[in-house]
Amino acid sequence: MLRLRCKTKNGSHIMQGLTHQSCVQELKSKVEELTGIPCDVQKIMVGYPPSSLDLRNGDAHLKDYPIKSGDTLIVEEEKNKPKPQDHPTVTKTPRLEASPVLARRVVPADNSCLFTSVNYVVEGGVYEPSCAPEMRGLIAQIVSSNPTAYSEAVLGKSNEEYCTWIRRDDTWGGAIEVSILSKFYQCEICVVDTQTVRVDRFGEDAGYHKRVLLIYDGIHYDPLQKETPGSDVPPQTIFSSTDDVILAQALELADEARRKRQFTDVNRFALRCMVCQTGLVGQKEAREHAKETGHTNFGEV
Template sequence: MEGVVVRRVIPSDNSCLFNAIGYVMEHDKHKAQELRQVIAAAVGSDPVKYTEAFLGKPNEDYCAWILDSDKWGGAIELSVLSEYYAREIAAYDIQTMRCDLYGQGKKYQERVMLLYDGLHYDAVAMSPFDGAPEEFDQTIFHINSDCSIGPVESLALNLVRDENRKRSYTDTANFTLRCGVCQIGVIGQKEAVEHAQATGHVNFQEYK
């Protein structure tokens, strides 16, 4: 196996999870709206599986919510998309270096990988050499009998460690944000959410 594992940056437009999945599954960074519809259809057609307790809101409300291009995806959406593509999705958290594996135990034959920095998802790919064009990327990896994807897995972990060392993540519990509307400073995701709920302001900028 020759090559390097690289981080492919996905634009920050509130749909990074969907476009990152589009890239690793289909080499297409513009799948967000289509994949939002896939998720809404899957969730809407199975209210027994996708209950209010699971979704955090009534099934019908969730289906309308996920179609809004300003809404972010997370664990629920990754589990639905893993099933849709019948592939495992490994999401590496840069800050904790933890790997969340979606689709585990379903006997899928292939796996794709994402990087999560606390706010944003990027794609992980195997490139023949540093600086090679994206069209040469390999993003789908065969799962071996030991449930690993071979040497690529340790290369991916090295990438995660490197990004962690560079602090290429946002500590969502302690990061400082300023409201772009009223300029009030808040600390962490919890305060940002509370401020947004109290004021309706959702335009935050990170500041150090």
């Protein structure tokens, strides 16, 4: 399979579903689907410096061109070519101006961002700010009912101490809680880390059919959703567990945040709030600042 990035002046898209045996016309059709540029006026370039590809033979195979998996195809509209005209008796369907994109849905920094985020995505985009106590109680009930599986070696504290601890509204959830919630909701929970640009997949091997996505910056969790800008269409938060395109998009989002240094390296502790530019030292100050101000965008200094 070829995994290509199709880049235009308006943004970039991941292109999948092509192989070296695919023909030129399949490539052009895929480009038109992603960019809206008609096949007849596409100028497709590859390499550095970019050089144009001669794609006039629509039946030629992509193996005959210098295209390999991972390449970025730069696509422009050739202004000197007339666009294909519709027959005058046919009404042309207007093209949608916006395509769905994967985006972060910010939730409050109130020590319960993990629980709020998980509840938001598993409920299909329904925001319920008062859900945290119920979810904390649910986790405590599951843990207390199985002291063998949830022992001190797993929890870092006794089963009873943990159940008391997780019910408090000033404690933070993490990997243990995500794993428990993945099993309870019978869905794969993918956490995308903006510092390392990796995906931790909880419930990956359990055979679940559903997948939800969170993004994590070292301190704060937010849910991810697919939304259409400027549209009233409800956001999508639940995806198929076989949808690897959505994982690639999530990693792109994380990589963009990393390039902007929108992450918190809790091992180095020199931080700055990217909202109000306040200098902070350590995880504790970052937590307190987030709780007091609602600011959740921290960068490493």
